[in-house]
Amino acid sequence: MSAWLLYGAAGLCTIACGMLGVFDGRSFGVRRILAFNVLATGIFLDLIAIARRSPGPPDPVPHALVLTGIVVSVSATGLALALARRLAGARRAKTRAEELRR
Structure with missing residues (x-):
């Protein structure tokens, strides 16, 4: 078995x-964000x-695309985690306000 096939x-x-993590009905928030990162890693590997x-050096264009994709993936993950944190804080504040009204 050759390395590229592996x-x-x-x-x-x-x-x-x-894909299993993304389309799982029970995964929300950080779990789904991590599933998207695993999916992106698989695409980078492919x-x-x-x-x-075969005879020569590997094509540099896919390598450049993967490096760019890694940078974009890290940035998008940071943004998604910040949004998830803010959304969780808003939900907690709403729950506390409802408890105080009772």
Whole structure:
């Protein structure tokens, strides 16, 4: 088994795990954000596996795309976590206000 085939298979397994976490009906908030990160990691692995050329060096364009994707993924994860934290705080404040009214 060659290395690029192993990377491709690992990428597909990682994508499947990420999809399972994303479409699971019980996962909300941070759990779903982490599932999207696992899904993105699988896609990155598959892009690196596709970049292989038989006789020569690997294609640099997919590698550049993966590096850019990692930067965007980290930024989007930070934004999503900040929004999830703010949403959780708003829910807590609403619950406290309802308890004080009783």
